[in-house]
Ligand SMILES: Nc1ncnc2c1ncn2[C@@H]1O[C@H](COP(=O)(O)OP(=O)(O)O)[C@@H](O)[C@H]1O
């Protein structure tokens with residue numbers, strides 16, 4: 113779950129990056145694309161063949177799962193971008209809650225992380241608490257939020273934000289704390305204002321760590337989004353689709369929802385990696 | 400700006416670095432500091448820059464004690480490559496000190512490009528520091544220090560990575576800036592020839608621990624300085640020998 117799906121990009125600091133980084137990333141990933149695609153297709157083919165041979169209702173072949181997913185969510189009218197009412201009623205609310213929770217986590221995580229990372233005593237003081245907060249499995253906290261906030265969107269957003277905030281916060285603090293002391297001297301000699309120092313020094317030099325935190329937070333957001341929708345009292349969402357289908361023993365829909373979640377997680381992570389590559393690969397032009 | 404060091408002492412923990420340094424650098428003087436490596440030259444510059452408080456004695460600028468980083472100061476750090484911001488282009492690195500002067504963005508960029516041209520880097524303005532050679536990075540660091548026309552300029556071995564030709568060009572650029580803008584300059588170097596060629600005065604520090612001033616030599620050379628003729632003058636050769644003996648004996 114703590115996926116390290118792109119460690120290479122996060123760790124390399126812009127300093128050590130070779131000159132032709134942006135063009136080097138292209139062919140390398142394209143070369144790896146073919147084998148990866150082959151493995152994916154092979155897995156699907158084996159799954160399809162085995163499921164067909166068994167004919168079990170519990171493990172339908174991927175072609176039927178995909179067909180159900182299409183029928184459920186993507187067979188709508190053109191003017192709704194092919195989205196069905198079920199997609200609008202279940203997928204979009206899920207995504208909205210996830211975006212809200214993740215967004216709050218990012219803003220609070222980076223803000224608090226900078227504050228904690230800048231001050232030696234704040235870091236020493238907060239570090240045990242942060243390590244503790246990170247060690248608690250996030251879904252275990254959901255019952256607390258249910259009691260405090262009752263069921264519904266505010267509780268779900270809070271659960272997502274509260275779980276996703278720690279990796280961003282801890283990584284931002286760590287990144288800011290490790291700012292090169294010589295560069296802090298440079299900022300002092302250049303008499304940069306605190307805001308300028310944040311913009312031109314602290315955030316850019318912490319950026320690789322911040323993105324490492326963002327990737328963890330993103331996958332936690334997806335997990336908490338589904339988990340908070342599995343609880344009774346939920347009226348919509350992908351998680352609700354899962355429990356609802358399960359109660360009707362509609363396993364094909366369960367599998368379709370799982371497929372959707374997998375694709376969603378993959379797409380979101382890819383988007384984040386693209387943003388990261390854009391921000392870290394080339395320097396930005398601001399001064 | 401007149402810089403006064405009065406019985407300055409500096410140490411790292413229990414390790415003494417500088418001892419009883421007393422110096423007055425009058426407004427507009429170019430003072431070269433020479434000494435064996437590890438004797439505390441960089442520490443001296445960091446103390447003058449207000450980055451490290453003096454352990455003993457005082458540092459004053461125009462009579463005001465230095466407690467933090469003074470205004471109108473620029474520094475070329477010895478570790479020039481690390482001192483640049485790799486996420487900014489060369490031009491944006493050089494334009495960064497101009498923010499405190501409240502110039503508009505276009506003006507900042509124009510100023511940065513002007514100074515980059517003077518250090519021979521006009522072609523590299525849009526590249527990033529990590530795409531440049533060591534010598535080019537060193538010139539970016541020099542350009543960033545010169546761009547805001549400081550009244551006190553501290554340079555820590557600023558020409559160390561340059562080839563002979565570029566080094567001579569930049570020595571002459573520094574002399575020109577010094578002449579036209581009356582900047583007070585403290586230049587640390589391990590090159591004895593260079594110290595005599597660019598300096599109005601050369602100070603030699605003894606080897607540590609607890610380095611002190613062993614030679615304080617005014618450089619009086621006839622005529623305008625010129626790379627070929629000045630270095631051939633008998634006065635130049637004599638001064639260079641005195642500095643060399645002091646460094647060797649230190
Ligand atoms: N941050 C530091 N902590 C402890 N000792 C240091 C530190 N910086 C320099 N020193 C020591 O202080 C002495 C002088 O260093 P420095 O000023 O860099 O010398 P120089 O610039 O003349 O080569 C050296 O012995 C060095 O090992």
Ligand SMILES: [Mg+2]
Pocket residue numbers: 440441442477555
């Ligand atoms: Mg040094």
